[in-house]
Amino acid sequence: MKINNRLIYKTLFTLIGIVILSIGGFMAYLMTPSGFQSRQAEGPKVLTELLEMAQESQPFNPDPYISSTYRPGDPLYEPVLAIQRERWDIAKKLLQPLVEQGNADAMYWLAHISGGSIYAGKEIARLFRKSAELGNPYAALRLDVSSEDCSLYLRGYCDPKWGKLGRKLLQERAEKGDKKAEYYLLQYDENSSEEVHKELERLVTENAKNHYYQPLIRMMIDYNSQSYLTYFQKSKELSNKKRKLISEIALLAVNNNFPPAMYNIFYNMSDVYEDNVLSKIINxxxxxxxxxxxxxxxxxxxxxxxxxxILIGAAYSYMTDIINHGTNKYSKLTIFKSYMNRKGVEALNSDENSEVISMAKEMLEKMTPVIYIDEMNPRP
Structure with a gap:
């Protein structure tokens, strides 16, 4: 049998060509930005209303709890504050009576802190289910198969029906004017069009008007990290103009007493602000x-x-230790003193240590603790 080498080579080259074209087409698809990405690439200049709000805001809102998830007097204020401080021992004692009274939100929070054991899944799932059945969409979403919890200690307790219920409950809340619910409902929209980004901008703005700043901070982080952009859209460094706009918008949340915005400034944008502004934010x-x-x-x-x-920094660290009642293995004051040593700062003497303790107690008395965690952002 005579082998037709010419035909073999022709077929081989044809297949190689098809593969190259396929890979090229796929790469072109990956490199071509969607409408959402193109809008994101324009940067925060498109957030005109937020920029106006930021420019009109002044430091600091006289209501210390303006952005707090719960206020003093709300049954959930103390237990959720304890969760934020990672004092689950306190939180569980405060939440249990509320759960027994049928408080769906308390059930959510108790479920959230009931982990720590492979055998805890059954009780966590029971609490999330009960909370969801009472109308809490965020509890239902924790039982959705796409939830991170379902790949961990809730494996075997999750079902797509809970995700459907969660989105249905979000939709019902959104129809009643709940902008927070509307924002999180949008996260399930897989459409990558420019219109979806514009809707995202609108909802971030509407939530900021309601002093709910988690969406705003998330968007500022995404702008800063250039998330969602294609490889070819990203730049090594953001332009000074974009960074300035991001910092201006972030101040809206800072001026309204939202701690995560303050952390974000010191982690990502401290070089943008004047020292006197940073000092005010720290205080x-x-x-x-x-x-x-x-x-x-x-x-x-x-x-x-x-x-x-230095004494103020040490006192703040010690105040945190007072709140934690020594539950942390490494105290904040110890960490602070270690940082002093690394920076070549002279150690505190005995008189200064006494003054630090006194200052810390005074700080604690004057504190107006803000709760910034919520059902969709439950980790401090």
Whole structure:
């Protein structure tokens, strides 16, 4: 039998050509930005109403709880504050009576902190189910098969029906004017058009008007990290103009006492602000939250620091230790002192240590703790 080499080569080259064209087409598809990505690439300049709101805002809103998920007096304020402070022992005791009274939100939070064991899944699922059946969409979504929980300790307890119920409950809330629900409902829209991005912009703005700033901070982080953009749309560094706009919008949340916005500034944009602005933010941060060691360490890093600045940072760290009642293996004050040592700052003497303790107790008395975690952002 005579082999037709010419035909074999022709067929081989044809197949190679098809493969190359297929790969090329696929790469072209990946490199071509969607409408959503193109709108994202324009940067925060499109957020005109948010920019106006930010420019009109002043530091700091006289209502310390303006952005708090719960306010003092709300049955959930103390237990959720304890969760935010990672004092689950306190939170469980406070939540249990509310759960027994049929409080769906309390059931959600108790379920959230009932992990820690492979045998806990059954009870967690029971609480989430009950909360969902009572109308909590966020509890239902925790039982959806796409939930992170379902690949961990809730494996075997999840079902697509809970995801459908969660989205249905979000839709019902959205139809009644709940902008937060409407925002999270949009996250399930797989359409990547420019119109979806514009809708996202609208909902971020509407939620900011209601002093719910999680969507705003999420969007600022996405702009800063250039999330959603194609490889060829990304730049090594954001332009100064874009960074300035991001920082201006972030101040809207800062001026309205939202701690995560303050953390974000010190982690990602501290070089954009004047030192006097950063100092004011730090002082406000100390009044609102005991979570961020960054706020304390800034008192070491700030230009032209004084010894009093060091004492304030140490006192803030010790105040956090008072709140935690020594439940953490490594105290914040120990971490702060270690940072002092690394920065070549003279150690505190005995008189200064006594002053730090006194200052910390005074800080604690003046605190107006803000709760910034919520059902869709439950981790501090």
């Amino acid at each position: 406000q941060c100390i009044k609102l939250t005991s979570r961020s060691i960054t706020c304390a360490e800034y008192n070491i890093d700030k230009p032209n620091r004084t010894r009093h600045d």
